[in-house]
Each structure stands twice: as structure tokens, then as C-alpha cells.
Amino acid sequence: MDLLEKIERLKREKNAVILAHYYQDxxxxxxxxFIGDSLELARAAQRSTADLICFAxxxxxxxxxxxxxxxxRVVLPDLRAGxxxxxxxxxxxxxxxxxxxxxxxxxxxxxxxxxxxxxSDVICTSSxxxxxxxxxxxxxxxxxxxxxxxxxxxxxxxxxxxxxxPGSCIVHETFSDRxxxxxxxxxxxxxxxxxxxxxxxLLKLSDFIGSTSQLLKFVIESPEQTxxxxxxxxxxxxxxxxxxxxxxxxxxxxxxxxxxxxxFMKLNTxxxxxxCIETGGPEVVVPESVRAxxxxxxxxxxxxxx
Ligand code: 13P
Ligand code: SF4
Numbered sequence: 001m002d003l004l005e006k007i008e009r010l011k012r013e014k015n016a017v018i019l020a021h022y023y024q025d026x027x028x029x030x031x032x033x034f035i036g037d038s039l040e041l042a043r044a045a046q047r048s049t050a051d052l053i054c055f056a057x058x059x060x061x062x063x064x065x066x067x068x069x070x071x072x073r074v075v076l077p078d079l080r081a082g083x084x085x086x087x088x089x090x091x092x093x094x095x096x097x098x099x100x101x102x103x104x105x106x107x108x109x110x111x112x113x114x115x116x117x118x119x120s121d122v123i124c125t126s127s128x129x130x131x132x133x134x135x136x137x138x139x140x141x142x143x144x145x146x147x148x149x150x151x152x153x154x155x156x157x158x159x160x161x162x163x164x165x166p167g168s169c170i171v172h173e174t175f176s177d178r179x180x181x182x183x184x185x186x187x188x189x190x191x192x193x194x195x196x197x198x199x200x201x202l203l204k205l206s207d208f209i210g211s212t213s214q215l216l217k218f219v220i221e222s223p224e225q226t227x228x229x230x231x232x233x234x235x236x237x238x239x240x241x242x243x244x245x246x247x248x249x250x251x252x253x254x255x256x257x258x259x260x261x262x263x264f265m266k267l268n269t270x271x272x273x274x275x276c277i278e279t280g281g282p283e284v285v286v287p288e289s290v291r292a293x294x295x296x297x298x299x300x301x302x303x304x305x306x
Pocket of ligand 1: 036037038039111125126127169195211212213
């Protein structure tokens with residue numbers, strides 16, 4: 001309780017705002033001023049007038065906040081909170097691909113570094129990827145990076161051919177199709193809902209596919225009662241709050257492990273959150289030479305998704 005009171009006091013003293021992703025621990029979600037998917041968080045960061053933006057999420061998300069709102073100080077509770085998907089796209093290899101394929105229109109999923117964003121024509125998130133790809137110039141080949149699962153799903157939905165960067169998320173590739181089919185057999189009324197970062201075979205089994213916010217909305221609005229949820233387990237916290245009484249079954253991983261929890265997201269703790277608001281660090285910085293290009297690609301995404 002003391003820690004929660006301390007965070008509330010620090011927020012007032014430092015004119016700080018806490019933006020949190022759904023994959024954060026529930027106690028962090030409970031102290032956040034805003035919780036959302038990547039697109040909603042980017043918009044919240046862009047319009048924030050707080051002196052300090054404390055980003056309870058992973059590094060690429062906090063970098064996005066700094067790119068969109070460079071006059072604010074942006075802090076991340078633990079600077080090691082990275083992302084396997086972002087790491088699967090190193091800037092040097094990406095630059096080499098671009099140089100070898102200068103005709104390609106580059107669409108990058110927001111789960112990438114500021115350097116990759118700066119080399120992209122436009123960014124997308126899981127909630128607007130279909131819209132963004134549909135708006136891409138028809139006369140140019142597309143490179144979609146770094147998530148191959150999202151890219152493949154978007155290709156199928158839009159009918160647009162794209163070269164796919166071979167990246168993926170360690171959490172979303174962990175679910176077991178076999179165990180999910182077993183669950184559907186024992187719970188025949190359950191709807192399987194999945195994040196598009198999941199593998200193709202799982203997406204084919206799914207009744208609904210969407211971003212974290214879209215999955216939450218589906219559970220709230222659906223007349224169905226039981227859902228198998230194939231994304232990071234942190235989302236269940238808001239589902240329990242906003243859809244009380246519904247039965248929520250986290251999709252089981254292949255191993256008997258907690259692999260459906262993102263180890264990067266879970267590096268943030270309430271203690272680190274309090275410390276970073278108090279000390280104003282660790283700060284997320286983006287060199288202006290990189291920020292300018294990344295800003296162009298991110299603001300184009302925000303315009304195209306309006
Ligand atoms: P959302 O934009 O759907 O919240 O996804 C973020 C993410 O990192 C999924 O792994
Ligand atoms: Fe990255 Fe996957 Fe974690 Fe999302 S769940 S932040 S894509 S590692």
C-alpha cells in the first residue's frame with residue numbers, strides 16, 4: 001500500500017503520466033493512467049502534456065513515445081525490457097536488404113527499433129496493419145518487417161504479395177495447436193481468439209484475430225461466455241475487470257511453462273516504476289538523426305489509420 005501511495009504522490013509531484021501495455025503485471029496496470037494496445041499508446045504518448053512519460057512496456061514502445069513527443073522526458077522502469085521480435089531485425093542487415101532492393105516500399109511493424117523505423121516508409125501495428133497495407137502504393141513491391149506471422153496473415157487478408165522479414169515473437173510462437181484443439185473439444189462453445197503474431201496454423205483455427213485492444217473488445221461485446229485466449233496472459237487482467245463472469249482460458253504453451261508471459265514485459269515492477277518516476281531515469285533517448293526519419297514513418301501511420 002505504501003508503494004502505491006508513493007507512486008500516486010510522485011506522479012503529482014513530477015507531473016508524470018504512466019502509460020501501460022496490457023502485458024504488464026496487473027498491479028502495474030492498476031496504477032496506470034492509460035492502458036492500451038501499441039497504436040493507442042502511441043497516440044496517448046503523442047498527445048501527452050506531462051513533464052515525464054513513464055512507459056510501462058518495452059523499449060520500442062518507449063522509444064516510440066520519445067519519437068512522437070521529443071520535448072517530454074520518457075523513462076522505462078527497466079532498460080533491459082526489449083522484444084525478441086524487434087531484436088530479430090538488426091539495422092545493419094535491414095539496411096543491406098534495402099540497398100539490394102531499392103524499389104521496395106517498406107512497411108515495418110511497430111515492434112522494431114527506432115533505426116528500423118527511420119528506414120521504413122510507414123509503420124503499422126496489429127490493429128491497423130490491414131488498412132496500412134491496403135494504402136501502400138500499388139505499383140511497388142512491399143517489404144513487410146519484422147513479423148512474418150502478422151505479415152503472412154495480412155497478405156492473405158489483403159491479397160497483396162509482400163516479401164516477409166523472417167522475424168517472430170517468442171511468446172506468440174509458444175502456443176500448442178494440439179492442446180488448443182483438445183481444449184476446444186472439451187469446451188465446444190469456447191471461442192478461440194488470437195493475436196496475429198501467432199503462427200499460421202493457430203490463426204487458421206481461430207474464431208477472431210486482433211490486437212490486444214481488439215481482443216479485449218471482442219470478449220466484452222461477444223454474446224459468447226467462454227474464450228480461449230492466444231496472446232500474452234497479461235491481457236486477462238483487463239478482461240476479468242471489463243467482462244466479469246465470462247470464462248477466460250489462457251491458450252496453453254507447448255511446454256508446461258510460463259512461456260505465455262513475455263519475459264521482457266515482466267522485467268518492470270512496481271518498485272522500478274516508483275524509482276524511475278522519482279529519479280527521472282533510466283531515460284530513453286533517440287538521436288535526432290534517427291528520430292527525424294522514424295517520426296516521418298510513425299506520423300504517416302497515424303494519418304493513414306485515422
Ligand atoms: P498490440 O499492439 O496488439 O498491443 O501488440 C503489442 C505486442 O507486443 C504484441 O506482442
Ligand atoms: Fe515482443 Fe513478443 Fe514480448 Fe510483444 S510479447 S513485447 S512481440 S517479445
